[in-house]
Amino acid sequence: MTDKSHDPNQMTGAAMVVRALIDHGVEHIFGYPGGAVLPIYDEIFQQSEVEHILVRHEQGAGHAAEGYARSTGKPGVALVTSGPGATNMVTPLTDALMDSIPLVCISGQVPTHLIGNDAFQECDTVGITRPCTKHNWLVRDVNDLAKVLHEAFYVAMSGRPGPVLVDVPKDVQFATGTYHPPRKSDVHVSYTPRLKGDASLIRKTVAMLASAKRPVIYTGGGIVNSGPEASKLLRELVEVTGFPITSTLMGLGAYPASGPNWLGMLGMHGTYEANMTMHDCDVMLCIGARFDDRITGRVDAFSPGSKKIHIDIDPSSINKNIRVDVPIIGDAANVLGDLLQVFKAEAKKPDIKAWWQQIAQWRARNSLSYRKNNDIILPQHAIQRLFDLTRGKDTYITTEVGQHQMWAAQFYGFEEPHRWMTSGGLGTMGYGLPAAIGVQVAHRDSLVIDIAGDASVQMTIQEMSTAVQHELPIKIFILNNQYMGMVRQWQQLLHGNRLSHSYTEAMPDFVKLADAYGCVGLRATKPGDLDGAIREMISVRRPVLFDCRVAALENCFPMIPSGKAHNEMLLPEEATDEITATAFAGGKALV
Amino acid sequence: MNQPASAYFLEERHDPNETHTLSVLVQNEPGVLARVIGLFSGRGYNIDSLTVSETESQKHLSRITIVTTGTPMVIQQIKHQLDRMIPVYRVVDMTLTGNSIERELAMVKVRGAGDHRVEALRLADAFRARVIDATTESFVFEITGNSSKINQFIDLMRPLGLVEVSRTGVAAITRGPEGM
CATH class of the missing domain: 3.40.50.970 (Thiamin diphosphate (ThDP)-binding fold, Pyr/PP domains)
Incomplete structure (x- = not known):
């Protein structure tokens, strides 16, 4: 037997959790202690690199982590105990799944020998959270913990971001095993999100944009999730093409509201000009949005005369609600970069003056007007x-x-x-x-x-x-x-x-x-x-x-x-x- | 629109349904089958048949064969939804490949005497079903084939004293030298 007592990678499962957080650059976590996570809380107590924010209810931890993630582009991390701690996380996990927010939730679990025994504060956490996470894991062996934690961060952040959950039984938190820093082989070989768009489809898209008479760009949260570069490229695309642009609720801010080509939000409570432009357009370029039912209205009457191009990192978002003509699977910034390059080399800004005149008439309806009132705050x-x-x-x-x-x-x-x-x-x-x-x-x-x-x-x-x-x-x-x-x-x-x-x-x-x-x-x-x-x-x-x-x-x-x-x-x-x-x-x- | 008052647009689509057989290669890890089944129940897809077993134990790979029914758009959704699951390696639509072989195994118990018993044996022979258990008043037949052949055999056994049936569900593989 070799002496492992001086190996710095030998540590308890609880220490591994904190160490992995540090290795992934996590500075803040949101959580609430309880019986099945006490060993991890004990480790948190004895260090100063990760700051813990104590909430009042686990749902608060989840949404706080979401806000943290959405405003920074970094993963939000929540730490909760077993049973009610985990079930209280179901709403934020589902919320993050729907809005593609990278969330890493670490939950305590009863000791492995008690799993399935209806132990105190036991619930089937991975079973309950399976449909509301991008992926989840129950770790039964402390020597698997490092790999799972690293994979969890990778899965949350890569491809279409989303929530993940790692369920760690209390005995695994106490057990000692070998930690390793993040490495490539920690990830399922079956998980390979595609980032780069198909070149021939991008070329086809440029040709369609260049010959458009009544185009519109319709963007969503995918632009925001892709990172600041995607927003920069989107602004450049709008500038280079001169096209009108609208966005879903989730995509607001990717193109500035003060920008000249901005139509306002579209959809159920969107502006008249945004929805009319969508309805009457001949070419629709959708980037990082998913034709949600709040956006489309009646699907069989949705933008009936347009050719539709859909850029999305998630193949399952394409052709789900609305059949599109050009599906491009890839990361928004990556595809936008290629698209711009081809457009600048091969196409000219199309003349769409007549289209803008039509849009000006719709804008003149002033669909966001409301009656002023001097007595009551509207x-x-x-x-x-x-x-x-x-x-x-x-x-x-x-x-x-x-x-x-x-x-x-x-x-x-x-x-x-x-x-x-x-x-x-x-x-x-x-x-x-x-x-x-x-x-x-x-x-x-x-x-x-x-x-x-x-x-x-x-x-x-x-x-x-x-x-x-x-x-x-x-x-x-x-x-x-x-x-x-x-x-x-x-x-x-x-x-x-x-x-x-x-x-x-x-x-x-x-x-x-x-x-x-x-x-x-x-x-x-x-x-x-x-x-x-x-x-x-x-x-x-x-x-x-x-x-x-x-x-x-x-x-x-x-x-x-x-x-x-x-x-x-x-x-x-x-x-x-x-x-x-x-x-x-x-x-x-x-x- | 004569729809009831609703915050949702209540529209049915009327594309014709198609039946497809999907082969799904997955990492054999805890919960993987629950993920696949949960996807189908959670999103309201149909499962007509489901077969799963480990096929490469060294690499911990399992192969799931699913027969499902839906509109072409739904079938495409199912494939994309399966494909984006973390432990899923590949999804192949065997129906679209056009050259797949599908087989199912069934064990069929029939109870009877006299002419019925003789007729059951004669039909079993015609269907190349084997007798794998026999008593003086019953047989268990083992039959392999595509699902419609098995359905037909079971229909024929019904008036002859059918007791029960156990079916494996469909397994599928493509013809020719290439693997999935």
Whole structure:
């Protein structure tokens, strides 16, 4: 027997976990201790390279890690215990899977000899999380742990990013084995994501773009995930081609909202000009988006006259909902680089003046207009003021889910990628507050604002305590209308205005709540108060709960109604007055 | 549109369904079959038949043969969804290769006496089914072939005293010298 006592790679499983985090450049993790992860917490206690952020609920750890990942381009890491710790992670893992966020979750598990025995805080973690992770592992032998941890980081970050989970039984954490630093052979040989696009298809694409009369570029979160280079190349492509560009919710910021070719967001609550351009175009270049049902509207009437090119790193995203003519599998930056090179060498900027004139007519409909009001704060106005007052600052925006999220997407202009964190695919109420915590951990000196709704924010409001403990000056800007606004809007438009359980009777006093948590509470009830209160919120270097009392029954428009196509949008002037009048008759007073 | 009030677009697509046989080469590791099955149940795909066994023990490779039904777009989705799983090496659509051989094995228990018993034996002989167990009042036949041949044999056994059937599901391989 050789003497292994002086081998620095001999260590416990728990030490390996921390060592692997360090080897992958992890500086912050989000977690909550419990019986089955105590050995790992003991290791965390005895080092200073990885900072642990203690949350109040494991879901908060998951969303914080998502916000961290989305705002940095690095993987977000969460550490939770077995049983309820792991099941509480299911929502963030699913959220990250839907939105392609790289998340590494390490969960404790009961000792291997107890697995299957219904032990205390046991659950089938890998079974439960199998459909909501890109991949997951249960490690039964400490000598497999290093390899699995390294592979987990690789799988989370490569190809189409996504969440992974490594389940580590407590006896494996205690056992001693051999660690090795990351190496290539740690990865399944069967996993080979394709990065480079097919050259002949790229050439074909250039020919189609060059001869387009009514083109549009439609981008999504794939541009953001690909990294800053993809956004740079996208901007260059728009410049070189002169094409109009729209984006999904997830892709906002890849092309600047102040850019001349920007049409605004598309889809169910997108702008009229973006949706009409999509509907009437002859060539559609889709990059890193997935023709989601919120985007397409009625699929058999989706952009009927166009040739479609789809660039995506995930082959399963192509031809899933909409049949495309040119499928290009590859990484957005990689393919865009090749595409630009060919375009610049072989093509000229096509003349699409007539198309831009048509688009100008659609723009003139001013689909984001709303009635001004001097007595009540309109939510759209509140976001516009927030945008104006934070313009030029180093700002990150997160949101919850609902009307406020759509208004934020419509009225807050994003100039850069990685500045906008929202739950797009899964639509997770309660995402924004913990996500803001994650963003603030990564960007200590930046202004991080969660644009929230009064209903969503209560789903994870306990994380205010996390923000206070870790001195994270997040700003929770609550558009408080006392309703689950989007639910109410659907009930009003589709269910005969029967507002079944979408009204919150017993709303907490958010200012007092802020006081209870030891943070700052602010309130604005009149349009005249708004600017001053927002300025105060920005200047305070502490966490803030901002109770912005807005019109209770405002609806989010424009909107593509159910079963309709892009060219059948409901614009605000066609929709609000009469319908909202019936809502008033129901007796719900304006705040 | 006469659809009920919904936040979703409720449209059925009416492309005709096709049946395809897929061969999937996977790393034989814990949970791999659960991943594949979970994909089918989670996304609402059909499994008509599923066969799995380790085929190269040195390399820990297993081969899964799946017979599935769906529209051409769904079949393509299934292949892409399988292919992007981490432990999946290759997915081959045996139906598209056009030159695959498909076989299934079934064991068929028949109980009866007199003329029925004689008729069962005679039909088994015609189908090249072997007798692998016999008592004075029963037979177990082993039959190999494609699924339709086995279906036909089982249909013929039904009036002759069919008791039960155990089938392996379809295994498939391409003709010619090339492997998958």
